[in-house]
Amino acid sequence: MNKETFMRELDLQLERIPEQDRHELLYDFEEHFEMGEQEGKTEEEITAELGNPKVIAKDMFMEYRITQAEADKSVKNISRAILATISLSFFNLIFVIGPVAGITAAYVGLVAASIALIFTPIVWLGALIFHQTDSLLQPFFITITISSFGVLFGIAMLYVGKVLYLLILKYVKYNIKIVKGAR
Amino acid sequence: MNVQFKKGVLELCVLVLISEKDQYGYELAQNISKRIDVAEGTLYPLLRRLTKENYFTTYLSESTEGPSRKYYSLTEAGREYMESLIEEWKQFSSGVNELIEEAEKNE
Numbered sequence: 001m002n003k004e005t006f007m008r009e010l011d012l013q014l015e016r017i018p019e020q021d022r023h024e025l026l027y028d029f030e031e032h033f034e035m036g037e038q039e040g041k042t043e044e045e046i047t048a049e050l051g052n053p054k055v056i057a058k059d060m061f062m063e064y065r066i067t068q069a070e071a072d073k074s075v076k077n078i079s080r081a082i083l084a085t086i087s088l089s090f091f092n093l094i095f096v097i098g099p100v101a102g103i104t105a106a107y108v109g110l111v112a113a114s115i116a117l118i119f120t121p122i123v124w125l126g127a128l129i130f131h132q133t134d135s136l137l138q139p140f141f142i143t144i145t146i147s148s149f150g151v152l153f154g155i156a157m158l159y160v161g162k163v164l165y166l167l168i169l170k171y172v173k174y175n176i177k178i179v180k181g182a183r
Numbered sequence: 184m185n186v187q188f189k190k191g192v193l194e195l196c197v198l199v200l201i202s203e204k205d206q207y208g209y210e211l212a213q214n215i216s217k218r219i220d221v222a223e224g225t226l227y228p229l230l231r232r233l234t235k236e237n238y239f240t241t242y243l244s245e246s247t248e249g250p251s252r253k254y255y256s257l258t259e260a261g262r263e264y265m266e267s268l269i270e271e272w273k274q275f276s277s278g279v280n281e282l283i284e285e286a287e288k289n290e
Binding site (some may be wrong): 025027028030031032034035036038050052053055056059060063067100180 | 207208209212223224225227230231232235245248250252253
């Protein structure tokens, strides 16, 4: 394999990374080629020593996604990091997707519950409009209490969400270590 | 040698080599592949990750010939991390060696 093929393969695998960041990642390899050539090695010898560009690029891509998820905390970024991790190995498909899907589903359930609680006064409003019941004030206070509980619960869920985000990120990184046999 | 196994040890080798003296990527790759058969390309993501974790700092240095070189230098946190890895490695490798020796004796 010559230099051009090697670099093109890297570039192709990393195409989802923005131009500037990708250029920085590729620069290390440009430098490596130049120094190897100075020592009188051929492009073929250098690419043989470097190894498979696909494997190297996958490693870099996953690392990039995790850095993004750490720097800019958003659902989009962590999903991307998880996807990149899964593409690394089949092992990760089972050990990452399982727990992450379970925890996320439980969390979404709790958030939905808190939203439902917040909107209980609507039930009271419905009763007000459709049924002319005698005791409207007592249900009103009950629903307001439930609603404020829902707000507090929702706020708590925001904090839980942040903690979960960090935990999932940690778990993903731990998983990568296992797969790579680092520890 | 088994690829997964090697990747783990590679991190330790990189730390140890850079602790001796600051090196740039290509130089490091040559020093490692002198001893261990390794795909040199995997070093660059590794160097990047260790730099991100603040175990290395980098600086650019002009050279008389060719492009300017990006040198890696070990930080204090890097040194601590390296020492803990060395300790783990020593325990691990001596354990494995003992196992092998015992098995050979019993043959």
